[in-house]
Amino acid sequence: MTTTAPAPDPTAPAPAGAPGRAHWLRVAREVAEDLATDAITRDQAGKPPFDEVARLREAGLLTLLISAEHGGGGADWGTAHAVVREVAAADGAIGQLLGGHYVLSWTARFFAGPDLAERVARRSAAGQWCWGGGFAAHEPPLRLTPDSSDGYLLNGRQGTVGGARVADRLAVRAARSDTGEPLAVLVDPARPGVTSGDDGDAFGQRLSGGGSVEFDAVPVPGDAVLGSLSADEGALPPFAGLAAATGRLVSAQLCLGIAEGVLAEAREYTRTREYTRAGDRSLLGDHPGVGLPSWQDGLARDPYVLVTYGELTVDARAASALADQAVAALDGGLARGEDLTDDECAEISVLAAAAEAAAARAVHDITTRTLDVIGPGAASSRHGFDRFWRNARTHTLYHPVAHGLREVGDYFLSGAHPPFALPA
Template identity: 60%
Template sequence: MGVATAPSVPVTEFDRNEPSRTHWQRVARESADDLATDAVAREQAGRAPFDEVSRLREAGLLTLLVPRELGGGGADWPTAYAVVREIAAADGAVGQLLACHYFLSWSARLFAEPARAAEIERRTVAERWCWGGGLGRQELPLTLTRKAGGYVLEGRQSYATGVLVADRLAVRAERADTGQPFAVVVDATRLGVRIDDEADTFGQRLAAGGTVEFDAVPVTARDILGSLSADEDVLSPRAALSSPVGRLLSVQLLLGMTEGVLAEARDYSRAGHSTWHPDWPLGSPQDPQVLTTYGELTVLARSAAALADQALKAVCGGLARGDELTYDEYAEVSVLVAVAEAAASRAAQESTARALDIIGARSVSSRLGFDRFWRNARAHTLYEPVSHRLRDVGDYFLNDAHPPFVLPLRP
């Protein structure tokens, strides 16, 4: 038995979406080039990214995944993953912000009734919403307490992505009486919602992260999208796909950071000088240490990208199966994403750290901004460590055990 095999995806599905994908990748590249021009200055200023969100909104990227019949871009997940990776290469924090928006705004399709999901997506387009929050499990969960006419939402969610600029918040909350978890959508301006900036983070400063407090916030039945229970009697394999779909966004984010730092380091190396031999141009065949380091990092990056492609094929295959997906098939998809997570995490951490070694003491210059790649990658991997995913892979390989249903804290 291998670790897992990727469910097949009909070729016609990719063919049908190819023109749309080409268009959106071009839009993403143009947006990434725009973000790259002032990435260092914006990151050092650390202001809430209202301007960055406006750039994404004007480019049409916020409504990328909404079906065309509802007014959106009509793109598929392979396109969305490619867009996140492109944006993250220029600005990892904005890439995370966009990834979180995609995951949360799309999640209604899996958790809510079809009519309600369509209504949410239609309003997302019409009112140009940006989504923030998170559906991952918190140590101190938010609670839903039944009141006349509905519920009240109470509690505190620490460092939730996108909340400083969000129009809608999607959060995980547990029923106070039963403990059952639900996905809940809340207007960010609703009475009782308080959002505080967490400006002391050393990385991902422009991901608009903050702490959200809910003080007896009214919640109606329509605000509750659906159950997040991990019980197989409640959670369908199709809904369980929300976990690998969200975690694969994290993979693309890390790959973008990896490719971004290597591209910038290469550009600098070609114009600079070797840290080991000042008389040799950096990147020259005369400098074996530099070439070896670039070779090792290229192997890491491309290996992680290949595993991400395999995981993407698996995710698309699972989504194509829809309600016919089985739990055994879901497990294969989840394990393949876990493998890609581990590889992308290693590639990002090593590339962003060792790029500084290649550049040498000059990399401490804040003007160059190379440190932002390391800080962004390290901050993300601290929130989404891969140790649990590696155990899941090992348990699946050794014991055929299904990985648990775990939603990412920060897609």
């Protein structure tokens, strides 16, 4: 069984000299405002997000979760979740990139021993690494073959690798060629034998930097094997089971950020847009017999519009409240460390699955129905309202909630603990 690396207590005050939650939320808002200024242009260009990663690095957000003692921001996961939501409201793709970085950068915390986890944290802080990778369960694992130098050789291909084109380190799942044991492996993508593919053809999340990666006899030192990912009973402590819950709650924050972002932009559009019959005819087409809806002459006071915004606000706030409850439970579980029990892990995991499902449903509804209340103007690419729907839909294709809902139902009916899972 892996010895759990100690997690910071989220209820403890920030260490002397370490910035607090208010500081990081202010930084996140500043970054979000910066990203919002050219979000539409960058989305349409679809270039690898090197500049965006540089903005996150300069703001100190990449080292947010590393302790101040090890050279990082010293923040807790509650703060990290809030930061992801803030950034996602301005740019869902960069919110996904940042959220994935946070989850993967904690791989050593979840699966390695304390000494290795500390060394990895120090190196990550010193290099201000942007983490990418993933442990996609729908793909066969990579192959890790022991060699004569007390290290390994990594071979294989993964088609879904978060941040593949911009990451400084990749955390991936590989199976030992001799035993079949699944392991978490840290890889420097600059090493010979690592080739990243440009798979930037997705209709959404174009700036998340994802893609495929091939590994051809890539040397892996022994201390780059972070720990076992085995689902066998007793192989890992309950604390490691929080990895999946952490990933699900990052997914929920991303969905909530996108939902809040489109609502904010739609509200501004509705408040300030001057509708004229001539302007609306230019969008609908000047066809005889085509009438204009009377509500467009007073969009901001139309009862249909007001009711729809009311319903969407309730959806967003309800999902947000559930996510906040789950984040608080996760913070408590992380603080428990080695003392976390299987029952406590199960409760947190189910709550995280419920929060992700609620957020996914909310963002689907909100990003669709805001287009309806905006009207024909939503079809104009210059306003970029479509990017919110595209980003949300693309994200949830990679993070389907069906398995989580099944776990919630099974736990509710029979008290069954969710099976061990890896963060998506």
